Amino acid sequence: MSRFITLFTLALAACTDGFNFAPQQTLFSRPTASSGRRESVVAQISRTIETDGLAFTVEDIPHLKNWIPDLEMHDTPLGNAPDSMMKTRPDPSFFVNEDDLIAAQVAHTAQEARSPQAFHRAGARAKVAFEVGEAKAAIATCGGLCPGLNTVVRELYLCLSRQYGVKTVLGIRDGYAGFGRIDKAIELTEEYVADIQKQGGTVLRSSRGGHDTMVICDALEAQGINMLFLVGGDGTMKGAVKIEDEMRRRGKKCVVGVVPKTIDNDVPVIDMSFGFNTAVQEAASHINAAYTEAAGCPNGIGVVRLMGRHSGFIAMTAVPPP
Numbered sequence: 001m002s003r004f005i006t007l008f009t010l011a012l013a014a015c016t017d018g019f020n021f022a023p024q025q026t027l028f029s030r031p032t033a034s035s036g037r038r039e040s041v042v043a044q045i046s047r048t049i050e051t052d053g054l055a056f057t058v059e060d061i062p063h064l065k066n067w068i069p070d071l072e073m074h075d076t077p078l079g080n081a082p083d084s085m086m087k088t089r090p091d092p093s094f095f096v097n098e099d100d101l102i103a104a105q106v107a108h109t110a111q112e113a114r115s116p117q118a119f120h121r122a123g124a125r126a127k128v129a130f131e132v133g134e135a136k137a138a139i140a141t142c143g144g145l146c147p148g149l150n151t152v153v154r155e156l157y158l159c160l161s162r163q164y165g166v167k168t169v170l171g172i173r174d175g176y177a178g179f180g181r182i183d184k185a186i187e188l189t190e191e192y193v194a195d196i197q198k199q200g201g202t203v204l205r206s207s208r209g210g211h212d213t214m215v216i217c218d219a220l221e222a223q224g225i226n227m228l229f230l231v232g233g234d235g236t237m238k239g240a241v242k243i244e245d246e247m248r249r250r251g252k253k254c255v256v257g258v259v260p261k262t263i264d265n266d267v268p269v270i271d272m273s274f275g276f277n278t279a280v281q282e283a284a285s286h287i288n289a290a291y292t293e294a295a296g297c298p299n300g301i302g303v304v305r306l307m308g309r310h311s312g313f314i315a316m317t318a319v320p321p322p
Helices: 002-017 149-163 175-184 213-223 234-249 276-295 313-318
Strands: 025-031 038-043 046-051 054-059 101-103 117-120 136-141 168-172 227-232 255-260
Touching (some): 136 175, 149 168, 149 227, 175 234, 213 234, 227 234, 234 255
Parallel strands (some): 054 117, 136 168, 227 255
C-alpha cells in the first residue's frame, strides 16, 4: 500500500490545506529509459527559496488564500474530529511545515548546484482550510483503465472520511463526462468501498474526453462540492488546470487535487506509479511464453511489443538480466 501513499498524500494534503495541486508549467526534465531523451515534467510556476544559505528553485503551488485573502485557517481535524481514527492529536513533529522541501536530485553538476530544484514536502499540515463538516468532496477516474484504480478510490475515501471527518464524498460516474449528469453520482460509504480493491477496473467507471469546463464547474457549484480529486493521465491533468482556473475566476472556495495515473512509471520523484507492477508482471508472462516458443524450434525468434510511449520502464523491468 505504501506505493500508493506517495501519489495521493500530496493530493490529500493539498486539498485539505487549501492548495490547488493541478500541474501547469514545466519545472524540470529527466532522461527516459528508452532513448535518453529529456522528457518534460509539468509543475507550477517556479520561484527561488533560500534556506541555510542554499537557494532552491521550487514549484509555487497556488493556495486558496491567493484569491480569498481573508481565508480563515483551522486546526487540523486529525486527532480532533469525533469520528477520526486518530484518537489523540499527533505530535507537532508529525506535521509538515510550509518551508519543508525535498530536493529533486541528490547529485548535481556545479551549474545545477547554484539553484537546485526541489518540491514542497508532502504531508499533513497543522492548519487546514476547511472546518470539520464544511468540506464536500468528489472523486472521478478519467481516461483508460489502470490496475489499482479502485484502491486509490478506496484509500482516498477512507482517509477523507475517517481522518479528516469529511461527511460526504461523491463518486462521479464515467470520468469528466459524468459531471453533465452529476445526479447519477454515487455517495460513497464504508460498505460501498469495503472490498472494491479486490475488483479490476474502476467502480466509478471511466471515459476518455468529455471535458467541458463550464459544465463541470457549474455541477461543482450546484452540488456544493469544494474538494475535487481527479485520477488520470496527461489529458486529465490539463483538464484539472482548466477547472482550477475557472473556479478561481469565480472566486469559489474549491480546491483540485490530482493523482497521476500511468502504468508506464514515467512520473519522476516517486519510486513507482500505481499499476506499473501489474503491467510488469503481465509483460514478463508474455515474454517468457515468447521465449519458450522461440527456443523450441531452430533459429526461432520471439517478438513482444510493449507499451510505454517515450519511456521503456516496463520493458526494462520485465526482461530479466542475461
